[in-house]
Amino acid sequence: MFEGWDAVVLARAQFAFTMSFHIVFPAFSIGLASYLAVLEALWLWTGREVFINLFNYWLKIFAVAFGMGVVSGIVMSYQFGTNWSAFSDKTGPVIGPLMAYEVLTAFFLEAGFLGVMLFGLERVGHRLHFMATLMVAIGTLISAFWILSANSWMQTPAGYAINAEGQFIAADWFKVIFNPSFPYRLVHMVLAAYLTTALVVGAVGAFHLLRDPHLAGPRVMFSMAMWMATLVAPIQILAGDQHGLNTLEHQPVKIMAMEGHFESHKDGAPLILFGWPDQAAGKVKYAVEIPKLGSLILKHSPDAPMAGLDTVPRENWPPVAITFWSFRIMVGMGVLMLALGLFSLWARWRGTLYHSRLMLMFAIAMAPSGFIAVLAGWITTETGRQPFTVYGLLRTVDSASPLAAPAVASSLIAFIIVYFAVFGAGVVYMLRLMAAAPHQGEQGPSGDKPARAAGITPAAGAARRAAS
């Protein structure tokens, strides 16, 4: 079986598959860890019970998401060696230390304090427990810092030299870490994680408000989430624009693919809204375009000339259709998030935030939009880097392990089966937790069974309404 397959294509499929599953969990847990820290801080500050109820409610969901992030992350840390050994040999001296620092400064911090955060509130007291929550939240952000630095170095390599063995070595660590695209990618990704979490929190709040608009917990979390969407979505669009300009400067070919610019335009490039990029023919079919707008956005001048893929040798073209479409999906999600934020602002002003069915239904429908945007964004930036692993320097075909196709195909199939079974179950468990509304006396992961049973009695229901 699989004798005729291309081992490199299979290895790429495997990396794309395992990475796409993995990224969803950290994107959610980076945002959720910060949200939990905010909830606990508000509880300690105001003493209002609704905040500790929400904290315990989301902590159980966090525990499930975090566990899945850990195990899918271990796979990533070994996959560089198993499937991309030539890449590991050549880039190990540069990006290996970045990942080692991620383990030392972030993973241990998260893991070391996670147990106390999940199970230790009664054992260590409020202050130490809050410190543990903060450490976990900070750990997730430090983790994002290092892994995005490593990823950005592959996109915009800087501060390196090449030794006699053909390995990349660091000439200047500061330039390696703070390579040109890193600050933009870090800001864009952390904001994406915050938005992703806010949209899930908002949708869960809306789901429960739809049944009872007076529930204290759902009101608080829905309001908080909608403020996040209102404030962060516009900032994210701005950050994305800046990231795009940075890409234009350092990876112009990726921008050509994102924009579908096969041809060069001497006096102003159009903005192609939709169309079907035909890589073989070298043009976008059925294009719907606005003249000059592409140059206006990217060069801030309608008549600025823009080079197209016709200036680039074909063997250096990324897969245009994927890059083009995933970029549009991401942008589309961003526009919807902006709309949700503005709508919530209007509903808030009208005093219908917790009652308007349209508002609540819109928020529920947007639950997966953050995940879709994160995945589409990553597909854009990673596919747009092709056919290189280290942009312009190391080709993907020269990065793979010397493995036969059957070995890679077997492991790919194993991962697909296991991931769908295991993470499918995990998502079901998270949805079950979300399907029950947060209630008074909500318990954390340490002992929710009796409390949950008590929560469904009519008396508790009335009490929880009074608690608002």
Next chain:
Amino acid sequence: MTAAIDIATVWAFIIAFAVFVYVVMDGFDLGLGILFPLFPKKSDRDVIMNSVAPVWDGNETWLVLGGGGLMAAFPLAYAVLMPALYTPMIAMLIGLIFRGVAFEFRWRTRPSERNRWDIPFFAGSLLAALAQGIALGAILQGVHVEGRQYAGGWWDWLTPFSLLTGIAIVIGYALLGATWLVMKTEGGLRDKAYHLSWFLLFAMIGAIGAVSIATPFLHIQYSQRWFTWPGIALTAPVPVAVAAVTVLLLRSLANKRDYQPFFLTLTLFALSYAGLGISMWPYIVPQSITIWQAASPENSQIFMLVGVAVLIPLILGYTGWAYWVFRGKVKAGSGYH
């Protein structure tokens, strides 16, 4: 000797340390999974899970450090070994997925499906332990290298020797798990763990003996290292110490000193590990690539050494604190979770 050589040596010890801490910390918690079918009562299983739930995640982080550190400090070794160990590595990762998620998933099932994650927890733990042991054997027997790449097939790792080391690690982890339960539990559960520890200890001694006898036959270098001067000065004390620790372990089991068996088992692991180190030194891929050939450039190793020197003590500190918070015997029903 240049400075670069010394730093490579330092890094070899750091990676060895990370892997050993991993074995120490995750060994017992994989062992608990391996022993799971022997404790069919749900209340016992809850206690077993609770005894490790707050710390398992930190335990597995050492494995990530071992892998990440190897890529950073010895990229050539990482690049050669991972494809050579392709199947055991993938099997280990899949095993770790199943057992890792079981910690949280177990508490999220409905009462009617309560045991759904117990079998994946057991099977995942067993698979991960077996794969780690097989990987160890496969490394010891050496891999086929050409240029800077692995040049063997994807089933080269499978030999009687690697199966033997695989089984040996399963037995060893099970003993660590049993002695951990002796330390962390009470009553009938602890008595049963004592009982199991006896059998597992004899099995472990047998496994250590079998691997020790088989190893010198793999390569002439191994037998020269172990049985000729000057190597023998270093190697001779190892079996003597193993015998002494075994006697102490038997006594601690007989006298029911709850805390001793676990730490003595760890000592047994440390001695076996030192024996492996003596066999392999100075190769990182036995008989093919030395630590100096595989080493990263000096500036990569120094850059990380700064971080390691500051952060590892810190990590050990707060990890120790987390264990301290959840110290003592785990009681049925009243624990966390």
